[in-house]
Amino acid sequence: MTGTESAEGHDGALGAVESVGTYVPRSTISAETVREAWDGFHARGVSEKRVPAADEDAVTMAVAAARNALDDSEHNRDDVETLALGTTTPPVDEGDIGATVAEVVGLGEGTEVSVHSQSTRAGTRAVVDGLRSGTPALVVAADAPRGSPDDAVDHAAGAGAVALVVADDGDAAVTDHATYTREFPGTRFRRRGNDEVETYGATTYEREAYTTTVTEAVDALDADFEALAPTAPDGSRPGRAGRAVEGSEVFQLAGELGDTGAASPLFGLVAAWDAGSESVAVVGYGDGASADALAIRGSIPVKTAWPSVEITYPQYLRQRGHVGGED
Amino acid sequence: MGAYLSVPSWVRNLDSRYRFVLGECTECGGYTFPPEGACVECNAVGTLEPVEPAGTGEVVAQTVIESGAPPEFAALLDAQGAIGVVLVELDEGARVPGMLTDCDPREVARGDRVESVVRRIYEQEGIVRYGAKFRPEP
Ligand SMILES: [Zn+2]
Numbered sequence: 001m002t003g004t005e006s007a008e009g010h011d012g013a014l015g016a017v018e019s020v021g022t023y024v025p026r027s028t029i030s031a032e033t034v035r036e037a038w039d040g041f042h043a044r045g046v047s048e049k050r051v052p053a054a055d056e057d058a059v060t061m062a063v064a065a066a067r068n069a070l071d072d073s074e075h076n077r078d079d080v081e082t083l084a085l086g087t088t089t090p091p092v093d094e095g096d097i098g099a100t101v102a103e104v105v106g107l108g109e110g111t112e113v114s115v116h117s118q119s120t121r122a123g124t125r126a127v128v129d130g131l132r133s134g135t136p137a138l139v140v141a142a143d144a145p146r147g148s149p150d151d152a153v154d155h156a157a158g159a160g161a162v163a164l165v166v167a168d169d170g171d172a173a174v175t176d177h178a179t180y181t182r183e184f185p186g187t188r189f190r191r192r193g194n195d196e197v198e199t200y201g202a203t204t205y206e207r208e209a210y211t212t213t214v215t216e217a218v219d220a221l222d223a224d225f226e227a228l229a230p231t232a233p234d235g236s237r238p239g240r241a242g243r244a245v246e247g248s249e250v251f252q253l254a255g256e257l258g259d260t261g262a263a264s265p266l267f268g269l270v271a272a273w274d275a276g277s278e279s280v281a282v283v284g285y286g287d288g289a290s291a292d293a294l295a296i297r298g299s300i301p302v303k304t305a306w307p308s309v310e311i312t313y314p315q316y317l318r319q320r321g322h323v324g325g326e327d
Numbered sequence: 328m329g330a331y332l333s334v335p336s337w338v339r340n341l342d343s344r345y346r347f348v349l350g351e352c353t354e355c356g357g358y359t360f361p362p363e364g365a366c367v368e369c370n371a372v373g374t375l376e377p378v379e380p381a382g383t384g385e386v387v388a389q390t391v392i393e394s395g396a397p398p399e400f401a402a403l404l405d406a407q408g409a410i411g412v413v414l415v416e417l418d419e420g421a422r423v424p425g426m427l428t429d430c431d432p433r434e435v436a437r438g439d440r441v442e443s444v445v446r447r448i449y450e451q452e453g454i455v456r457y458g459a460k461f462r463p464e465p
Pocket of ligand 1: 357
């Protein structure tokens with residue numbers, strides 16, 4: 001594919017973010033602890049990261065974030081017309097986890113439910129879906145990626161979820177959307193039936209795929225912005241997008257939460273708001289490669305501190321199912 | 328925790344499993360959980376109206392399982408080292424059972440405040456069963 005596609009000359013907004021809810025697991029492991037266990041730590045720019053409890057997965061984290069977003073919303077769950085969920089780590093290869101999330105939250109049975117997956121772009125795909133569908137929409141990105149315990153993917157792998165209530169009106173207007181897609185295979189993938197994310201391993205190629213795709217999507221936005229919140233597979237990669245997109249400050253939380261996959265650009269948005277930004281470009285990038293860029297004007301007050309309990313490396317292996325009787 | 332429960336039986340009470348939906352008796356105001364059959368307070372039949380509690384309450388009884396859990400809980404026991412099971416008096420007044428999470432269950436005592444969260448209960452025959460658990464209130 002060549003070229004870009006931009007939302008057709010909207011004067012008005014595509015919709016707005018009306019409330020936000022976040023969730024991160026409390027278990028935290030430091031880069032230092034992993035470094036001692038492996039005699040090395042390969043995730044750039046990550047100082048510590050979150051680890052799901054043994055009874056957590058993308059569904060339970062999505063539910064927790066969704067409940068927090070609804071608690072802060074003017075809308076209640078009976079008003080929700082759409083649930084759009086994005087994750088690269090659904091607990092099953094086939095089976096509608098959206099139905100489970102809807103049932104646990106207690107949404108109406110007429111709610112339109114969809115799940116986006118297979119790419120870390122799934123989180124922004126869910127946002128776009130929510131904006132295009134009946135509103136108010138509950139949009140949730142939740143992820144807990146995992147790699148091979150000795151590699152950079154797993155060293156970076158974190159966990160967390162962000163939920164947004166998207167409505168016609170709200171304090172943060174989504175003023176434009178643009179996408180870019182061009183084939184760069186193998187930058188991040190998981191084989192069928194496998195829990196571990198892999199990369200082809202050619203760093204320069206992966207950086208080129210990321211920088212090109214993110215920059216092209218952002219350039220296609222008809223908006224000015226002071227902050228950039230891109231997908232953050234580690235704490236370093238987002239800085240490359242920042243250098244390619246002039247004049248914007250880059251926000252990401254991978255440095256302290258680890259790689260939150262599909263949720264990472266929304267954690268970046270939350271960090272930008274927490275720092276006082278009033279115009280943010282959120283960019284969901286995923287293998288393929290493709291990117292969604294969303295221009296957001298305004299802000300919603302959010303907290304970016306979560307309860308934390310330090311765990312040991314053996315605990316980490318048990319909680320993540322790298323050892324022991326994982327189901 | 329207990330005997331094998333088929334999926335068709337499991338899905339019958341999802342509101343109670345996920346959100347502790349109770350039956351409030353229109354005769355005496357008492358609560359019955361799950362909201363089925365006769366009122367546990369006054370034995371009235373057909374008087375239970377579903378009510379969704381806030382999910383917060385106080386531990387009234389507590390047990391820690393460190394070995395010998397039913398097979399469907401073996402993986403969780405391996406990962407956590409211990410499983411806490413509690414009886415909680417919800418702020419609305421009903422008493423409901425649940426597992427503990429996000430804590431060392433040995434450090435939870437009667438009288439502690441807890442709140443509900445939804446987690447994986449177990450996986451069986453390839454199907455994940457989710458349900459409400461309790462964790463200490465922050
Ligand atoms: Zn009664």
